[in-house]
Amino acid sequence: MIEIKYVKKEKLFPAFGLADEKKQTVYIRKDLPKKVKDFVLNHELYHLKDFKRLKKKNKKYKIIWGEIKANLLTSITHPIGFLYTVILSLHPIRLKLYIDLYITKKFNHEKFEKQLK
Numbered sequence: 628m629i630e631i632k633y634v635k636k637e638k639l640f641p642a643f644g645l646a647d648e649k650k651q652t653v654y655i656r657k658d659l660p661k662k663v664k665d666f667v668l669n670h671e672l673y674h675l676k677d678f679k680r681l682k683k684k685n686k687k688y689k690i691i692w693g694e695i696k697a698n699l700l701t702s703i704t705h706p707i708g709f710l711y712t713v714i715l716s717l718h719p720i721r722l723k724l725y726i727d728l729y730i731t732k733k734f735n736h737e738k739f740e741k742q743l744k
């Protein structure tokens with residue numbers, strides 16, 4: 628059973644949402660606009676399904692490809708939320724998050740996990 632938790636901005640910032648595979652929990656920032664929350668929720672639920680599917684096939688999760696699939700497929704069902712999320716993601720702090728996560732790989736996962744506790 629998947630649990631959905633709406634949390635304070637400080638818990639996830641600068642992220643909008645998170646899919647915790649071990650806890651089968653999706654975290655969403657409650658300060659976001661409704662359309663963005665709905666998009667992020669479905670995006671994170673896609674990740675949980677994808678993790679499970681790949682595990683069955685014994686395949687490793689490829690984060691960038693996972694993000695492309697989650698965004699593309701969720702944008703079909705939530706187009707306004709997708710566009711709204713893209714616009715909010717143009718903020719320099721969000722752009723730095725993407726650079727740290729996917730380019731320099733300097734994202735501090737430990738600090739982020741502590742923040743969520």
Ligand SMILES: [Zn+2]
Nearest residue numbers: 670674694697
């Ligand atoms: Zn994602």
